[in-house]
Amino acid sequence: MEEAQALVEVRRAELFKASSTFERMQKVFKQGGISELEFIRAKSDYEQAKANLSLALSSLKQAQINLSYTQIKAPIDGKTDLNRVDEGDLVGVLGAKTPLVSIIQDNPLYVIFYASETEWLKLKEKLDVAKGFQVDIGTSEDEGYPYRGRLEFFAPQVDESSATVKLRAIVDNSSFSLEPGLFVKVRVKLEQKEALVVPLKAVFNLQDANFVYVLDKDNLVAVRKVNLGPEQGEEVVVEKGLRPEDKVLVSGLAKVRPGMQVIPKQAE
Numbered sequence: 346m347e348e349a350q351a352l353v354e355v356r357r358a359e360l361f362k363a364s365s366t367f368e369r370m371q372k373v374f375k376q377g378g379i380s381e382l383e384f385i386r387a388k389s390d391y392e393q394a395k396a397n398l399s400l401a402l403s404s405l406k407q408a409q410i411n412l413s414y415t416q417i418k419a420p421i422d423g424k425t426d427l428n429r430v431d432e433g434d435l436v437g438v439l440g441a442k443t444p445l446v447s448i449i450q451d452n453p454l455y456v457i458f459y460a461s462e463t464e465w466l467k468l469k470e471k472l473d474v475a476k477g478f479q480v481d482i483g484t485s486e487d488e489g490y491p492y493r494g495r496l497e498f499f500a501p502q503v504d505e506s507s508a509t510v511k512l513r514a515i516v517d518n519s520s521f522s523l524e525p526g527l528f529v530k531v532r533v534k535l536e537q538k539e540a541l542v543v544p545l546k547a548v549f550n551l552q553d554a555n556f557v558y559v560l561d562k563d564n565l566v567a568v569r570k571v572n573l574g575p576e577q578g579e580e581v582v583v584e585k586g587l588r589p590e591d592k593v594l595v596s597g598l599a600k601v602r603p604g605m606q607v608i609p610k611q612a613e
Contacts, residue, residue: 349401349408356398363387363394423450449525452518456482456494458531459509468499468510468533480514481532484523489578490532492516492523532575541587542580544612547595548573557587558594558601566594566605 370387373379426447430436436443460468471478481490494516503510514531516523523529547557548571559569569591574582587593594601595612 346408346412349405353398353401353405356394356401360391360394360398363391367391417445419448421448421450422452423448425449451521451523451525454516454518454523454525456480456514456516456529456531458512458514459504459507460512460533462503462508462510465503465510479534480516481534482514482516482523482529484527484529490530492529496533540574541583541589542577543583543587543593544595545576545579545581547593547598548581549598557583558598558603559587560592560594560607560609564606564609566601566603566607568603 367387367390370379370384374381374384426449428446429444436445478496480494480496482492482494483490494514496512497515498513500511512533543557548555550556555571555573556568557571558566561567569586571586572584574584576582592609594607594609601607
């Protein structure tokens, strides 16, 4: 590289000298002070000097390209895995591609998840605006869904083997709290609406149906069948079977029976 740069400087100096000589000879030739042969020789030296500089600049450019090959820049940010080659190893033999190291992108992250046919049909109603929908994400250790992403891809068809649709969300991970490859839970919010929720521990199942214990005006226990919606952390949405004013038992379920009178206490 230094040799190529030095040669360019030499060629520039030679061109400057040849140019000055040619300009002087040109004036003298017009005045009849030199022969035509001497003028042609001066012009030829000038043209040769220009060609030599052009060749030197081309060599310098090639040297810069060769030097750039000694520095490998990753196309993405991320963390590197173990090196696959060491200093001094021969790579790229006979044009073969040799992996040097694996880079794992950690910001942003892509979250791949799958929706069932039922979930997909609900999402499909929002297809025109589904991209960009907020996606809530949490790890197995998280209570709830503390991370936010947005839906940015969904497969064009249902996978016949699993009856699911593949979706992908992109998540900002500038805090680096999430690790690539981690299993997470995902919730997609298509819309927000008011709903009745009860603690999951208040619901019990009998013969594939869901029930809760409610209290009447005399604090007598009664059984109420309910239709459940999606879970929200430790709570679940009740889509049918309860009214906002109903009192629901949330603890001590094993100690009560229908028709029993109890003294209720407000849950904390």
